[in-house]
Amino acid sequence: MTQNRRAVSAIKNLTELEAAGLASADEVCGLTGVVENFNMRITPHVQSLIKVPDVSNPIYVQYVPSKLELNKTQGELVDPIGDAIHEKVKGVTHRYPDRVLLKPTHTCHVYCRFCFRREKVGKADEALDSAEIKAALDYIRSHPEIWEVILSGGDPLVLSDRRLAKLMDELSKIQHVLVIRIHTRSPVADPSRIGDGLLAALKVRTAVYVVVHVNHVNEISDDVKLAFAKLTDAGIPLLSQSVLLKGVNNSVETLSTLMRELVALRVKPYYLHHLDKAKGTEHFRCSIVEGQRLMQGLRGRLSGLCLPTYMLDIPGGFGKVPIGPTYLQSDNGSTYHVTDFRGEVHGYLDSAAED
Ligand SMILES: *Cc1c(COP(=O)(O)O)cnc(C)c1O
Ligand code: SF4
Numbered sequence: 160m161t162q163n164r165r166a167v168s169a170i171k172n173l174t175e176l177e178a179a180g181l182a183s184a185d186e187v188c189g190l191t192g193v194v195e196n197f198n199m200r201i202t203p204h205v206q207s208l209i210k211v212p213d214v215s216n217p218i219y220v221q222y223v224p225s226k227l228e229l230n231k232t233q234g235e236l237v238d239p240i241g242d243a244i245h246e247k248v249k250g251v252t253h254r255y256p257d258r259v260l261l262k263p264t265h266t267c268h269v270y271c272r273f274c275f276r277r278e279k280v281g282k283a284d285e286a287l288d289s290a291e292i293k294a295a296l297d298y299i300r301s302h303p304e305i306w307e308v309i310l311s312g313g314d315p316l317v318l319s320d321r322r323l324a325k326l327m328d329e330l331s332k333i334q335h336v337l338v339i340r341i342h343t344r345s346p347v348a349d350p351s352r353i354g355d356g357l358l359a360a361l362k363v364r365t366a367v368y369v370v371v372h373v374n375h376v377n378e379i380s381d382d383v384k385l386a387f388a389k390l391t392d393a394g395i396p397l398l399s400q401s402v403l404l405k406g407v408n409n410s411v412e413t414l415s416t417l418m419r420e421l422v423a424l425r426v427k428p429y430y431l432h433h434l435d436k437a438k439g440t441e442h443f444r445c446s447i448v449e450g451q452r453l454m455q456g457l458r459g460r461l462s463g464l465c466l467p468t469y470m471l472d473i474p475g476g477f478g479k480v481p482i483g484p485t486y487l488q489s490d491n492g493s494t495y496h497v498t499d500f501r502g503e504v505h506g507y508l509d510s511a512a513e514d
Contacts (some may be wrong), residue, residue: 166203171266176201181212181223193224195308198281205269208380217375217407228272229438234474237278239435241476246299250287253445255480258307263287263326265313265380268348271403274445275435275472280313290372296329299336303430307338316345320356320398321494331363336479338364342400344372347379350386358393370398370429376417391425398429401467403450404443411456418457420466428467431480447471451484459500 170176172186173194181201200208201222208218214225220303234347238244245254252260265285267277279285287295308330318326330339332461341361345352346369361367369390373379379387391397399421401408408414418428431454432446445453471482489495493512497505 162421164507166206168204170201171199172280173199176223179206181219183212186212186226188513189222189226193226193228193439194503195275197224197228197277199224200238200268200270200281200355201338201489202268204351204380204382208377214406216377217413218377220406221273221374221404222269224272225442230439230441232441235436235438235440236474237438239275239474240472241439241474242276244476248294249291251298253298253302253305254476258305258309259299259302259305260309260311261299262312262316263292263295263310263322264317266317267312267314267503268345271344271404273434273437273440275437275439276313277437292326293436294502296333296481303335307340308336308342309342310499311342314343314345315341316343316357318505320354320360322506323357323358325357327360327363327367327386331365335364338368339363340368340370342372346371346386346390347373347383350380350382353386353389358389361393368396368398370400371426372400372402372406373417373421376420379420379424387424387426397426399426399467400430400432402432402434402443403445403453403469404434405445406443409449409453411453411460414453414457415461415465418461419468421462422462430464430470430479431467431505433469433471436474447482450510451482455484455500455502462470 168178170179170230173190175181176182176199177187205257212223213219242252242415245252247253250262253476261288265279265282267280270281276278299308316323327339330336371395387397401417403409408417421428433447433450434440450469454481457466468481469483472479486498487495493509494509495509497507
């Protein structure tokens with residue numbers, strides 16, 4: 160067995176997965192159909208946190224393919240959040256008036272087994288070439304209502320420092336774009352990516368926010384802490400987004416530990432996403448009732464700084480909405496029942512309401 164060998168390159172196919180000791184020959188046979196449909200990539204950093212096959216390891220299940228991904232469930236979609244419906248030019252999704260998603264690449268350092276864009280990630284022809292980048296920038300330039308550009312993908316920090324610097328520079332020259340937000344898993348998937356060249360590329364006049372995708376406290380190794388610190392020390396506010404995943408983080412204890420660790424590292428939890436209906440992801444699904452119960456368990460127990468908003472992206476491209484739990488109920492719009500964090504109900508009279 161070679162499973163304790165120090166990994167030097169990413170695992171990209173089943174032969175390498177088996178050689179790394181993360182799947183037996185038998186298991187590998189059962190996974191052929193999975194990796195034909197959905198890419199696999201596991202960085203050396205992530206490998207160092209997995210080491211041996213273990214379905215109770217929250218990092219293992221996020222990255223190592225499972226034959227459960229071949230299960231088909233009614234309602235699963237190729238494009239669960241309707242990116243394509245609002246795509247204006249290639250790589251630009253303009254769903255909300257004041258902000259756009261710009262997806263310069265569909266490559267990632269790692270491919271998460273529950274990814275909402277799993278039908279697109281890792282496909283070379285999805286990346287924007289220089290003419291397509293130019294068209295995307297032209298679109299943003301010609302729409303003065305665009306206040307914020309959100310770089311997404313794929314993982315935009317997969318771009319080379321040079322390409323990233325060029326893109327940031329072009330975006331920062333657009334007068335009406337006041338905020339550039341970057342959604343990334345890089346600090347967690349490959350913390351060595353956060354180097355001086357990258358920090359220099361992100362140093363533009365426009366406000367830059369980085370939103371890190373992280374689902375479990377075990378993902379936050381010492382190297383990851385250092386990557387976070389480099390970003391915050393460079394003056395970049397850090398936020399986090401997590402996906403609620405069965406077997407990874409669906410307990411009050413696990414979510415509390417994650418959110419507290421993030422805040423202590425100067426990362427503000429932003430969204431907890433209800434799992435999107437991507438194909439072959441049902442084994443990760445929690446119910447909305449469970450998600451609301453978990454959120455209720457966090458409220459009051461944790462500092463308000465540690466609380467993300469629990470969000471659903473409505474299938475079909477209708478956008479994201481917070482999905483509770485709700486603490487306020489009323490039949491008439493003036494007298495309310497308000498539930499406190501212990502679950503006790505109190506009356507509240509809204510004296511400003513019209514009767
Ligand atoms: C998620 C998303 C955004 C960002 O939404 P926020 O609520 O501002 O975080 C913007 N555009 C699209 C198309 C999205 O899917
Ligand atoms: S890093 Fe993000 S875009 Fe890439 S596979 Fe994971 S969830 Fe999908």
